[in-house]
Amino acid sequence: MMRLPAFTYRAPRTVGDAVLWLAESPTDTMLVAGGTDLLPNMKRRQQTPKTVIGLKGIAELTGIRASGHLSIGAGTTLTALVNSADVRSRCLGLWQSAAQIATPHLRNMGTLGGNLCLDTRCTYYDQTEEWREAIGYCMKKDGTTCWVATSSKRCLAVSSTDTAPMLLALGATVTLVSAKGTREVAVADLYNNDGMQYLTRRADELLTSIDIPDQTGWASTYWKLRRRGSFDFPVGAAAIALKRDAGGRVELARVVLGAVASQPMPSPKAEAILVGQVLSDDVIAAAAEAAYDVAKPMDNTDFELVWRKKMVRTLVTNALRELRGDDMRAVRMSLAKQVL
Template identity: 65%
Template sequence: MRLPGFRYRAPRTIEDAAAWLAEQPADSMLLAGGTDLLPNMKRRQQTPSTIIGLSGIGALAEIRNGDGLTIGAGVTLSNLVADPRIRTSYAGLWQAAAQVATPHLRNMGTIGGNVCLDTRCTYYDQNYEWRKSIDFCMKRDGKTCWVATSSPKCLAVSSTDTAPMLQALDASVTLVSAGGARVLPIADLFANDGMHYLTRQRDEILASIAVPALDGWRSAYWKLRRRGAFDFPVASAAVAARLDGRRVVDARIVLGAVSSRPLSADRAVAQLLGQELTDDLIASAGAAAAEIAKPMDNTDFELVWRKKMVRALVSAALHEIRGDDMRARRLQLARQEMLSMPASTSAAR
């Protein structure tokens, strides 16, 4: 499978990158790790005439201390996972990043690329010839969303592991364009539309992601996938909470891969606030979170079961945040020994 032709440009600064992007924003695409864009190009899902390679911009690959951490969009997932500040203070983000794809793909893929990951769908992530066999779909070259043929919008699935967790950690993103920079909460970066799933303008570059200090918070990420590696999430729960003893002072629950964007489970959170985190409350919050999940028949696993699994994933995350020993359960689901996190190291207290 060959890449289609393109013009390749390699800026050394983000200013150059923004300026070059502004020249032809509609036909240019940014290349970071390449693990999302290049397969899409080989399958002719995305066919930019110009690729702007960001790997030469050193500033994008840094993690800086501040009020919390500012993570350059070009930091590879491997480097993120290797950073002790992430592991000790943002356990959920560590868990999310460490479960993306495979070791090789984490060596290549960046946090910015994972946040901006193209939405996925088994009607869309196919070769050109395959898509021709179904007369294409709404997201590229066609008219209909085959997932739900009466749907006016594309139902491709947000399949990023890190974005739900970053949203639960109340992260913000900095977008840079030739006209300047703007900062917005990461929740506002996403829209619930499989085609237009980012509010990023075509001339903007995601430069960095800032996570606040979050003293006293704990976080956890639970992912559903078929195998211990390779697979995108087909449902996930990103939970961050601040507890006073067992009482929930503050919390955020964000669901991944059950919608075209990371989905905030506000009603489940409302149940938790001010309450003791009992087994019953955890079960109830899990059920409330699952109610808003809208899995469609366009990923691995049956959609009804995926919806049920949301409840189990949210519950598991809450148990882990409460300090329960979830290592056996995590090993069974994630099949990675290294992901087990003793409660004592799971977050700053």
């Protein structure tokens, strides 16, 4: 049986205690909320923190508060998010992205904050210590080479969070709290395109909440690519939010790709193509092409990378057609294998 390495467990009741304890030794302390990301990694010895701070007992980290904007505690489970009528009615794309994460069991455990901080993934990295020894380890853990592209100076592990690209497209911000203070960071600024330093969150910071601005006038959607109807992390995704006028002309657009880089990847070019236009087939095709250009999938996930890159075009096209009002239910069902 795969077992956890030894660690000291601490369970604060307040955010204040959590960040205080975190500050004691931020580099060898890790936070655990649902445990669905960290614990497998610890069992495979990808991470071996001396101290684990459990966040489950911090009541202030959970809950969804809806006024004009939507404020979601980072410790809110993905199931709670999916069950929230406010989330579903105000930002359908976020609901769709959360509903497609992993499995029902893992959504019962995993949290929104955890999904945002999800470790980047790579088939050279998400392996046991024994397996990684057999390849001489990799840059992200205990080694020096990135085997995905041996000449690469940086780690090419893939951003595999479903919610981050969507929250980025929704213009969300997160609150990061440390013993030194509190700061608001746009989700767009939470990530680096680096498989190792993929978060701009400092090691002493706790992500406490996610704030989604008023979505009046906006519509959003999330399209995910994965092999099976369940379990699988995204290997490509399109998260799109549009604000349109009464005539259907796009006023504002956010197009963000998931799982094709070490961070959620916006396509400003696709956004620029959309703004000022109605969603004609030509406009959609041009935007999909622009999104295709920024996708840089590598050979470190399921499916072949060339095909995955091509699929970005399809995902963006499907998303935009759906936002236009096309009946995409059959296509959706074929790809997602669940009603969304």
